[in-house]
Amino acid sequence: xxxxxxxxxxxxxxxxxxxxxxxxxxxxxxxxxxxxxxxxxxxxxxxxxxxxxxxxxxxxxxxxxxxxxxxxxxxxxxxxxxxxxxxxxxxxxxxxxxxxxxxxxxxxxxxxxxxxxxxxxxxxxxxxxxxxxxxxxxxxxxxxxxxxxxxxxxxxxxxxxxxxxxxxxxxxxxxxxxxxxxxxxxxxxxxxxxxxxxxxxxxxxxxxxxxxxxxxxxxxxxxxx
Amino acid sequence: xxxxxxxxxxxxxxxxxxxxxxxxxxxxxxxxxxxxxxxxxxxxxxxxxxxxxxxxxxxxxxxxxxxxxxxxxxxxxxxxxxxxxxxxxxxxxxxxxxxxxxxxxxxxxxxxxxxxxxxxxxxxxxxxxxxxxxxxxxxxxxxxxxxxxxxxxxxxxxxxxxxxxxxxxxxxxxxxxxxxxxxxxxxxxxxxxxxxxxxxxxxxxxxxxxxxxxxxxxxxxxxxxxxxxxxxxxxxxxxxxxxxxxxxxxxxxxxxxxxxxxxxxxxxxxxxxxxxxxxxxxxxxxxxxxxxxxxxxxxxxxxxxxxxxxxxxxxxxxxxxxxxxxxxxxxxxxxxxxxxxxxxxxxxxxxxxxxxxxxxxxxxxxxxxxxxxxxxxxxxxxxxxxxxxxxxxxxxxxxxxxxxxxxxxxxxxxxxxxxxxxxxxxxxxxxxxxxxxxxxxxxxxxxxxxxxxxxxxxxxxxxxxxxxxxxxxxxxxx
Numbered sequence: 004x005x006x007x008x009x010x011x012x013x014x015x016x017x018x019x020x021x022x023x024x025x026x027x028x029x030x031x032x033x034x035x036x037x038x039x040x041x042x043x044x045x046x047x048x049x050x051x052x053x054x055x056x057x058x059x060x061x062x063x064x065x066x067x068x069x070x071x072x073x074x075x076x077x078x079x080x081x082x083x084x085x086x087x088x089x090x091x092x093x094x095x096x097x098x099x100x101x102x103x104x105x106x107x108x109x110x111x112x113x114x115x116x117x118x119x120x121x122x123x124x125x126x127x128x129x130x131x132x133x134x135x136x137x138x139x140x141x142x143x144x145x146x147x148x149x150x151x152x153x154x155x156x157x158x159x160x161x162x163x164x165x166x167x168x169x170x171x172x173x174x175x176x177x178x179x180x181x182x183x184x185x186x187x188x189x190x191x192x193x194x195x196x197x198x199x200x201x202x203x204x205x206x207x208x209x210x211x212x213x214x215x216x217x218x219x220x221x222x223x224x225x226x227x228x
Numbered sequence: 229x230x231x232x233x234x235x236x237x238x239x240x241x242x243x244x245x246x247x248x249x250x251x252x253x254x255x256x257x258x259x260x261x262x263x264x265x266x267x268x269x270x271x272x273x274x275x276x277x278x279x280x281x282x283x284x285x286x287x288x289x290x291x292x293x294x295x296x297x298x299x300x301x302x303x304x305x306x307x308x309x310x311x312x313x314x315x316x317x318x319x320x321x322x323x324x325x326x327x328x329x330x331x332x333x334x335x336x337x338x339x340x341x342x343x344x345x346x347x348x349x350x351x352x353x354x355x356x357x358x359x360x361x362x363x364x365x366x367x368x369x370x371x372x373x374x375x376x377x378x379x380x381x382x383x384x385x386x387x388x389x390x391x392x393x394x395x396x397x398x399x400x401x402x403x404x405x406x407x408x409x410x411x412x413x414x415x416x417x418x419x420x421x422x423x424x425x426x427x428x429x430x431x432x433x434x435x436x437x438x439x440x441x442x443x444x445x446x447x448x449x450x451x452x453x454x455x456x457x458x459x460x461x462x463x464x465x466x467x468x469x470x471x472x473x474x475x476x477x478x479x480x481x482x483x484x485x486x487x488x489x490x491x492x493x494x495x496x497x498x499x500x501x502x503x504x505x506x507x508x509x510x511x512x513x514x515x516x517x518x519x520x521x522x523x524x525x526x527x528x529x530x531x532x533x534x535x536x537x538x539x540x541x542x543x544x545x546x547x548x549x550x551x552x553x554x555x556x557x558x559x560x561x562x563x564x565x566x567x568x569x570x571x572x573x574x575x576x577x578x579x580x581x582x583x584x585x586x587x588x589x590x591x592x593x594x595x596x597x598x599x600x601x602x603x604x605x606x607x608x609x610x611x612x613x614x615x616x617x618x619x620x621x622x623x624x625x626x627x628x629x630x631x632x633x634x635x636x637x638x639x640x641x642x643x644x645x646x647x648x649x650x651x652x653x654x655x656x657x658x659x660x661x662x663x664x665x666x667x668x669x670x671x672x673x674x675x676x677x678x679x680x681x682x683x684x685x686x687x688x689x690x691x692x693x694x695x696x697x698x699x700x701x702x703x704x705x706x
Contacts (some may be wrong), residue, residue, distance in 0.1 A: 014498035014526055018505045025508065083493035105497035108504045 004049040004119050004163060005180045008032040009039030009065065010081065011057050015104075019052065019081075022108045023115070027142060027159045029183045036060030043069055047179050048076050049122060050115050055082040055093065063096045070097035077118035081106065116140070123166040130165040133225035135204065135212055137165050146206050156181070157200050160193075164213070164223035173220040197221055230424050237420045238413070245409040256401050260394055261351070265339050268353035271387045272337050275306055279359040279383050283369045286310055286359045286381050288317055305344070306387035312380055327386045331356035334382075344390055352388035359383060430456040434464060449475065483650075488537055495530040499523045536666045539599075543673040550593035550677055557629045557697070558587045558622050560594060564601050565620065568609070576615045577608070577635075583622025590629050591700045596674045600682075601631075603667040604693055608635045628680070630696040637691035645684045671695075 006023055010016040011034045020030045031046065033039035036057035043051055043065065051069075055062035066078055077099045082089070085103040093101050099121070100114050116128065116139055130137040136145045142158055144151045153161065159181045164172060174193045182192075201213050210226035278289040288308060307318035307327045318326060325345035331354040332338035342352040358378040369375040430453045437450035449471050452464040506519035542548040562585055565572075572579045608618055616636040623630045649672045668684075671693075675682040680697035 012494050012498055014522060015494065015501050018498070018501035022501070022505055022508065081497075083489060083491075083497075085489070085493070104493040105500045108501055108508070 004159065004166075005029040005031070005046070005183070006050045006052060006115065007039065007042050007046070007048045008052045009034075009036065009043075009057065009062065010052070010054040011035065012054075015081075019108065019111065022112065025155075026112050027155050027162065028115070029159065029181055029186075031183055034058075036062065036065055040065045040068060043074070043076065044072065047176075049180060050118050051076050051078045052111075052115070053078055053080050053098070055080060055084055063093065066093075066096045066098060077122050079111070079114055079118060081111070119166070125166065130162070130168070132165055132168045132212060132223055134209065135165070137162060146204060146209060149206060151203050153200070153203060156196060157203065160196050161200055161204075161223075164221065168223045171216045171219055171222045175220075177220065230421075230428055233424050234417065234421055238417050241413055241416045245413055249405040249409050253398070253402055253405055257398050260397065261391075264351050264389055264391065264394065265353075268339055268351060268387055268389055269337050271304060271306065271389075272353040272355045272385055275308075275385055275387060276355055276357045276383070277360060279308065279357070279385075280365065281359040281361040281376055281378050281381055282365055283372050283374065283376065285313065285376075286383065290319075291317060294320065304387060304389055305350075306385065309384040309386075311382045311384060327352065327388055329384045329386055330354040331384050331386075334358070341391070342388060344388060348390045348392045349395065350388045350390045350392075352386050355385045357383050357385065427457055431460065491533055491537075492530065495526050495533070499526045499530070502526065533666065536670055540666060540670050540673060543670075543677060548677075550596050552591055552700075553594055554589040554591055555594040556586045556588075557590045557592075557594075557597060557631075558584050558624060560598060561601060561620065561622055561631060564598065565605065568605050571609050572618065575609060575612070577612055577618050578616070579618045579620070581620045581622070583620075584624060587622075587624035587629075588626070588699070590697060592678050592697055596678060597697070600671045600674050600695070603671050604633055607667050607693075608633065612636055613638065626699065628696060628698040630694065632692055632694045634690050634692040636689060637686065638689045640686055640689075640691055642686050645686055648684060668693075 004027070006028050008016055008019050008023075008030060010019065010032070013034065016032050016034065020032045023030045028050075031042055031048075033042055037059040039053070039057070040060055053062045053065060057065075062080065062082070066080075069076065069078075078097065079100045079102060080093045080098045081102045081104060082093065083104045084090075084093075090101045090103075099118055102111055102114060120126070120128070120139075128139045130139065134147045137143075139162060142162075144153055144158065144161065160177065163177060163180050177193045197213060201211070204212060212223055212225070214222045214224060216222055275290065280287050280289060305319055305321045305327065307316060307322060307329070309316045309329050316326065318324070322345070327345070328342060330338065330340065330342075330352075334356050335358075336355070338354045339351060340354070342350050344350045359381050361376075361378050366375065434450065434453050434456065441450055449468055452461060452468060456464055502519055502523040506516055506523070511519070539548065562581060565579060565581060569579070612618060612635040618633070618635045621632040621634075623632075649668050672682050675695055675697070678697055679700075680695060682693065682695040685692040685694065
């Protein structure tokens with residue numbers, strides 16, 4: 004999952020980014036409204052974390068512009084503006100959630116998870132594909148009763164495929180939702196990580212769950228009988 | 229107010245009506261009594277002329293007429309006393325009863341209230357007179373050889389008229405006047421109440437609107453009602469203007485509080501996030517120390533913001549007053565910027581100071597001026613682009629001291645200048661981390677307190693802060 008943070012206060016921005024990365028998210032961040040708007044308009048994010056009082060372009064203007072462009076990216080506002088009127092104003096401008104500063108990072112992460120679930124039409128924190136179970140809170144993966152240990156990047160890749168289980172996902176999509184903007188590499192990187200993931204998910208006697216769609220990408224789905 | 233107006237009007241109207249009624253009543257009573265008095269005087273004069281001296285003695289013509297079956301010609305109650313003969317003759321209306329005799333000087337009619345024999349009140353005229361003697365009477369006396377002299381036959385005449393009916397009439401008049409007065413008072417009270425109510429209606433309407441407005445948080449101030457009496461329009465407009473100023477001040481304070489909350493919430497969020505991340509997983513002691521240091525720095529920054537906020541609040545609230553001390557402001561500027569020379573070098577800012585190294589002494593507060601100068605220096609160091617020039621021009625004369633600080637500010641927009649003195653206002657391109665946004669507010673408050681002025685100018689990307697201070701500033705002892 005890929006997030007964008009637009010927050011002008013460096014200590015907060017950096018800690019949120021670090022926390023989300025540790026939770027397996029790919030994170031881009033921006034300190035100004037105009038730069039943040041550019042990021043939001045040019046990349047497909049799963050969640051946008053947005054401050055309101057920003058230099059250059061304020062958060063509500065960014066939000067309204069994105070909604071005018073039919074951008075449906077879930078937006079979590081983080082703001083010191085705590086009055087009911089201000090919260091209503093933020094939500095009415097198109098935000099999906101509103102968190103008043105100061106807040107616990109754990110709560111913010113939980114809200115981000117909830118927004119991602121809503122984006123992919125899921126109701127619970129658990130993802131299930133055949134005998135593959137993913138707990139998005141503990142970030143643990145099991146195949147049947149066997150626990151599988153994944154690196155953060157492998158987990159992020161699997162989680163994204165799991166959210167879109169049953170749909171072919173292009174390499175570009177994977178790249179855009181699992182990797183950060185500043186990370187170099189190519190679509191081969193995706194293939195390499197898919198290879199790692201396949202190895203770890205392959206258990207003796209159990210069917211393959213990641214299927215290749217030649218010339219397009221990959222599909223996570225139960226085996227076709 | 230309505231009750232006072234009503235009570236006042238009622239009191240005045242009652243007094244006026246009472247006085248009017250008393251005057252009217254007295255006039256009526258006087259006229260009626262005067263009429264009776266005149267009638268009595270006329271009757272007395274007429275009756276006095278009916279007493280004639282004849283050879284046989286005093287003869288009363290009215291009595292002769294009565295005896296001959298004619299009318300007596302003079303109605304009413306009267307009685308004659310013949311003082312010489314000690315006889316009395318009363319009118320038939322007295323039915324044999326007797327009046328009390330009284331009189332004044334000869335031929336002087338005296339009128340006084342009396343009681344009739346039957347006890348009724350009356351007015352009576354008393355007259356001491358002499359019977360008349362005509363030429364024919366004298367001739368007849370001469371023929372008889374005995375001429376009588378009128379002065380030997382003094383007569384007392386009292387004629388009376390009962391006043392019971394007059395009193396009854398006056399009582400009726402009194403009653404009519406009371407009824408008319410009460411009706412008038414009632415009508416005036418009702419009319420006054422109606423008029424007062426009608427005139428107070430716009431005030432009540434204004435009060436209701438103000439009451440409703442006082443329950444709202446913000447919103448427009450209700451306009452002065454069009455039907456408000458002209459006399460109150462000025463008051464209402466003045467009240468609205470005051471209310472607008474109060475609302476504006478309240479809004480400024482509200483914004484100040486909101487901004488203050490924001491400015492404090494964000495670093496708290498930063499500290500919380502830093503510490504939360506520090507303990508979120510196992511970290512090396514070096515890494516933990518780095519994160520704790522970061523949190524400590526944020527706490528220090530927040531402490532500085534709170535300190536500035538408190539000072540601004542104290543200055544605005546008049547709790548902090550400048551002291552008066554003689555010092556050299558030019559020397560202070562040079563010393564302060566000399567102290568900060570390394571910071572200017574670190575940011576590759578070329579600092580040029582024009583003006584005297586020392587000059588006339590200023591009688592003001594050097595500590596507060598130092599705070600202003602330090603704030604302006606921090607702003608330059610924070611916002612001036614690297615590798616740019618900073619110029620400071622000092623001017624001194626007998627009037628006071630002036631200073632101009634100019635630095636490059638390519639990101640600043642002209643219309644932002646207006647707001648820069650407001651607390652927590654930064655240029656649009658300036659992030660929250662770059663200063664608290666309180667510096668210029670604090671500088672302005674202090675300079676105002678010292679009796680000086682501070683202005684901002686932006687020309688060709690050059691931002692100038694100009695401040696002037698009078699030679700003798702305001703201070704606590706002034």
